[in-house]
Amino acid sequence: MASILAVDDSASMRQMVSFTLKGAGFDVVEAVDGIDALSKAKGQSFNLVITDVNMPNMDGISLIKELRGLPAFKFTPLLMLTTESGNDKKQQGKMAGATGWIVKPFNPDQLLATVKKVLG
Amino acid sequence: MSIDMAQFHQVFFEESFEGLDIMESGLLNMDPGTVDDEEINSIFRAAHSIKGGSGTFGFNDISSFTHIMETLLDEMRDGRRPVTPEAVDALLRSVDVLRDMLAATSDDGEVDEERVQEQKSELEQILNGKPGEVATDVGAADAAAQPVGGVEVRPIGWHIVFRPLPHMLRTGNDPLRIIRELAELGDLKSEGDISALPALSSYEPEDSYLSWDLHLHGDVEKQAIDDIFDWVEDDCELIIMPLLPEGEPEAAMVSAAAVPAASEPEAPVVQAAPPPVERRSKKDRRSSKDRRTNNRRQSGGSSGGGSIRVEISKIDALINMVGLIWSANWSSPSRC
Secondary structure, three states: OOEEEEEOOOHHHHHHHHHHHHHOOOEEEEEOOHHHHHHHHHHOOOOEEEEEOOOOOOOHHHHHHHHHOOHHHOOOOEEEEEEOOOHHHHHHHHHHOOOEEEEEOOOHHHHHHHHHHHHO | OOOOHHHHHHHHHHHHHHHHHHHHHHHHHOEOOEOOHHHHHHHHHHHHHHHHHHHHOOOHHHHHHHHHHHHHHHHHHOOOOOOOHHHHHHHHHHHHHHHHHHHHHHOOOOOOHHHHHHHHHHHHHHHHHOOOOOOOOOOHHHHHOOOOOOOOOOOOEEEEEEEEOOOHHHHOOOHHHHHHHHHOOOEEEEEEEOOOOOOHHHOOOOOOOOEEEEEEEOOOOHHHHHHHHHHHOOOEEEEEEEEOOOOOHHHHHHHHHHOOHHHOOOHHHHOOOOOOOOOOOHHHOOOHHHHHHHHHHHOOOOOOOOOOOOOHHHHHHHHHHHHHHHHHHHHOHHHO
16 A cells, blocks of 8 residues: 655644545655654655645755655655645745645545545 | 544644744744744744644634734745834734634634734734735636637537656656546547657656647536646646537547648647647746747647557556666666
8 A cells, every 4th residue: 555654743734634544545654844754754665745835844845855856756746735825835846846735724535636646 | 535623623722722832932032123033933833834724624713813913924034024013012912812712612612703803903904004915816826827718619628738848757747647637527538649759779767758639528627627737737838728519620630730720720729740849948937828828829830740549558558668678778787
């Protein structure tokens, strides 16, 4: 089964994302910020990374840039969680190597539909 | 799949109260005039998280209240708005109001609506009083979306020319997944164009070389197609044209390569043989709108290498095969 790295500094968002994905049968590893995610990504490979943008220590855009630079993540779908007013962030994310985005707020069904889009 | 979102509420409230403490102590420490970047960033992040979480978990009043605070903080941290003592005081009062809103929601208590509205007004006054754009770019993209070129008749489907730029795979996007999504919208006929594939010796395995000429039949909104290409609009050449009931554009397709553009009123629709794909560097980005317009203009150009009709599954197999050949070649001792 596909493994997903879910990155968010907010525990409730992380739990919601993780619970939803686990319920759909995915293996999920959680990380609390970019630094945490990067070290987990160096330890094992993932089929998908879903990351929040605004986080302490290392934000989502920097994380995407770092991940895209790793050979194991060259083609991996990297999705960012962004807010409705985040057109700027979407562009920054794309420049950093993001595959796409999920617009907040989203519900579990929308999350799964988007994940299916890149992992189906 | 139905998930009970209530199970996450407790954690949301706990972290939101923690966020409020961070905001409060940050604001109290703030020295108007000399703003510490990390300090204001952490205040902003706390507001941003509360807004995002409350929106996700359905607490819309909290979300819209926090959105105003977040907008103000965002302008301050970007340096678009000076950090005045008045603004800091207003934000501190807003933290109190927000704490009450959260507590009332968490305990099923009453929210003091009047106080919320008053505080909202104060924040809005600060926001509107000084220059600094209120972040309402929601819908700006929609406004820029172009109408389908004056077509009154409801299209019976769409003709889509999809040419991934060489770097597309390195964004984590896969053209085949995109095509599969399109196939879920209606009856999809796909024509693959392999004319851009170079000789094996100059083949870059990580580049995209294939392009597709797609006919999607069915009652499909253009928005649904735009949504599918939303992530890759800067990573491909894309033309989306309506298929009209009369004029049988499908039939015209077959001979399109031989028909000069000028003699055919539906010219952009029937250009089966596109001009050579323009190799564009990432630096040379234009807005997708410009690009689409530009593509239409380009599509009146000369015929390229012709095209063949291939099933998606065969293209899939072909890509796999090319991949295998390449990896076999790469891993052979002569290359090491």
